[in-house]
Amino acid sequence: MLRKIMTSLMALTIAFSIQATASAGGSDYTFTMTGGSGSTGDSFTAAAMLDNVGADIQGWSLGVCVDPAALTVDGAASGADTATSNDGDTPDFDQIGVFTTGATQGVVLCFVGCSVVGIVSDFEMMTMDVTIAGSSATTISFCDTNGTPPVSTVVVSGGASIPPTQNSGSVDVINPNQITASSSTAVLGGPASTTVSLVNVTMPAIDGVQANMTYDPSIGMLTGIAPDFAFEFWAIQDPTTTPGFIVFGGIADTGGDGTLDNLIPAAATTALFTVGWQTMAEGSMANDFVDGQGTPAQDNAVWAGQAFLDQPTLVGGTLTVVNFNPFVRGDCNNDSVVNIADGINLINYLFQMGPEPDCDDACDSNDDGALDASDAIYCFNYRFLDGPAPMAPFPGADLDPTPGDGLGCNGDADDL
Structure with a gap:
């Protein structure tokens, strides 16, 4: 028995300090790294997980590698399952190493063979805290290169060191730099616009930009x-050769005068260009950014000097076209002034068989979705008793912020 234990320890020592000895049955053991997501500067904890569908395990060693330009390793610790793997206690040997390029772990559960890890899934061996340093997607992978001498990734079972199946973890990085399209609401038959901007958070000043934005001409x-x-x-x-797409390119400074002094600035949000529209139909129009458009085709991109940078996050916008008419809340008689006449106009309509207002929504001074005496009283209180002003839109004409109440304006979509 003692010889078997010492053989296992020797196999683990060799794995932890030199390299793994190949052995059959590696597919019975699977090491999987979890990943994460976030923006540059965000932190998360990745975990090295074990699945075992084979023979008992007496220990393991592993190395985990990252690209230090993409991820900063803040620390590593034994996993929650490792911490209780020796019959509810910590392993007899559990060594963690932390490097700029990742982390290592070597574990012997019990020097006298009193504990093993049997068939198990999602066994947490080690955790590693990282901070996102880059701006593009990356991976966290098992490796055999960290440490001096390098630590191999193996399990120890029956005195043999066995390389497991290894799965990397993906890290999705939300680039804080963005190419954005504005969103807005417009009235059917009127003009509208969409502004495309560059949000530069971490990049240097930008020399040039390409952007492909979708639209729906209907x-x-x-x-x-x-x-x-x-x-x-x-x-x-x-545009006649790129229907449904605007394919734009701009160079901030050509350097024709021998200097580059007109760059799109760093650490700033800069409007690049604005697109004008004539609204043709009700509905929503997506203004998204799509790569590979135009002839010749181009991607959404920015560059500084002669180098293309990581593609910024592409944030589309939406133009919503509605069949609503703008109005001023409280202007019940539609003379562009809110005064005593508006309250009287509503009273005449409600109680004296007066003419129906052109814009019911304008008469709904308190915006409660009903026309009654309280609206006239609200108007009088505002004019003579320092009461609150009419609800939006006021004092300028605009769209109803509370559509769907059945009170429309001059035959618009809310005028039931």
């Missing part, structure tokens, strides 16, 4: 594109 007819940033050169591909 809802918004393209009427023009104008730069908001003073590009020295900008262009769009002919």
Whole structure:
């Protein structure tokens, strides 16, 4: 028995300090790294997990590697299951190593063979705390290169060191830098616009940008594109050859004067260009960013100097076209002034068989979805007793912020 235990310890020592000895049955043991997601600067904890469908395990060693440009290793610790794996207690040997490139672990459950890990799934061997340092997706993988000498990734079973099946963890990085399209609401038959901007959080000043934005000409007819940033050169591909897409490219500074002093600034949100629309139908129009558009095809991209940078997060917008008419709350007689006449106009309609208002929503001074005497009283209180002002939209004309109450305006979609 003692010889078997010492053989297991020797196999683990060899694995932990030199390299693994190949053995059949590796598919019975699976090591899996969990991943994470977040923006640059966010932290999370990844875990090295064990699945065993084979023979008992007396110990293991493992190495976990990261790209230090993408992830910063903040620390590592024994997993929750490892901490109780020796008959409810900690292992007799549990060594953690932390490096800029990852972490290592070596475990012997019991020096005298009193504990093993049998058939199990999702056994947490080790955890590693990391902070996202880069701006593009990366992985956390098992490896045999960390430590001096390097630590191999193996399990020890029956005195043999066996390389397990290994699965990497994915880290999805939400790039804090963004290309964005604005969202807005417009009235059917009127003009509208969408502004495309660059949100530069971590990048250097930008020399140039490419953006491909979708639109639906049945809802918004393209009427023009104008730069908001003073590009020295900008262009769009002919919209008749790219239906449903705006394919834009702009160079901030061509360097023609020998200097680069007109760059899209770092640490700032900069409007790049604005698209004008004529609204054609009710509905929602997605303004998303899609790669591979145009002839020749281009992707959404930014670059500084001669180097393309990681693609910013692409944040689309929505133009919502509604068949509503703007109005001023409280202006019941539609003369563009809110005064005593508006309250009297509503009283005449409610109690004296007066004419129906053109815009019921304007007469609903308290915006409770009903026309009654309280609206006239609300108006009088505002004018003469320092009462609250009419609800929005007020004092300027705008769309109803509370549609769907059955009170419309001059035959619009809410005028039931």
